[in-house]
Amino acid sequence: MSDINEVCSSISWGVLFSHPRDFTPVCTTELGRAAQLSPDFSRRNVKLIALSVDGLEEHHDWSKDIMAYNNAEPGSEFPFPIVADDRRELVEKLGMLDPEEKDRSGMPLSARCVFVIGPDKKLKLSILYPATTGRNFDEILRVIDSLQLTAHNRVATPVDWRTGDSVMVPPSISEQEAVTLFPAGVYTKHLPSGKKYLRYTPQPNTHQQ
Known part of the structure; x- marks a missing residue:
């Protein structure tokens, strides 16, 4: 067709x-x-x-x-x-x-x-x-x-994520850089290992081309 x-x-x-x-x-x-x-x-x-x-x-x-x-x-x-x-x-x-x-x-x-x-x-x-x-x-x-959001923002989406849910801050971003990139704040989940790799931030606005 x-x-x-x-x-x-x-x-x-x-x-x-x-x-x-x-x-x-x-x-x-x-x-x-x-x-x-x-x-x-x-x-x-x-x-x-x-x-x-x-x-x-x-x-x-x-x-x-x-x-x-x-x-x-x-x-x-x-x-x-x-x-x-x-x-x-x-x-x-x-x-x-x-x-x-x-x-x-x-x-x-x-x-x-x-x-x-x-x-x-x-x-x-x-x-x-x-x-x-x-x-x-x-x-x-x-x-x-998720693809459109992460194409224009340095974030990742967790399991079962839907639009409006919090997103994740990748490990490649330092804590200092995260403060600048995510002014809405970053929340870190405390884990038994003590490693701070589960970091969340409110979803940025989706930018589409």
Whole structure:
């Protein structure tokens, strides 16, 4: 439904995610959820791009099923492009083929992959799911929040972090430098080892390009 180079050239952040096959149950729920969350991705300046080894007409027809799954009004426009890679050129180049999942002719299907691409057009995150397990797009949004925050601030995000939670001060930053960098203050958790490596500070403002 779109040329991937054309789409990627005009965005700051991108999520390219492949799915095994159109008109399949797990994939329909995944793209349905991604469609529901597309405004949340847009607010983060992120472009969604789906991909599979199905053809253009299949994508077009399947997108209507996805919108119906979402209980959308008939004729509603699908919110992001699905790349038709029926020649398997992109999935081969990007390593997105699943050797365990094959079509009826024995050809491998596209894997359930997620690539997050930064504004520098470099890969920031890749996740591979088994064909039987649907992705969690809320988690992908959470990861993007972390990636965008840490791209412009010298902080790290702890386990289960969400926007608004405190962040961590990396060990590479000295206590003296931390005072300057984090005027909101730094809290150090006391540990039996006596080492002061668990340091927290309120989340800085996220800066997006």
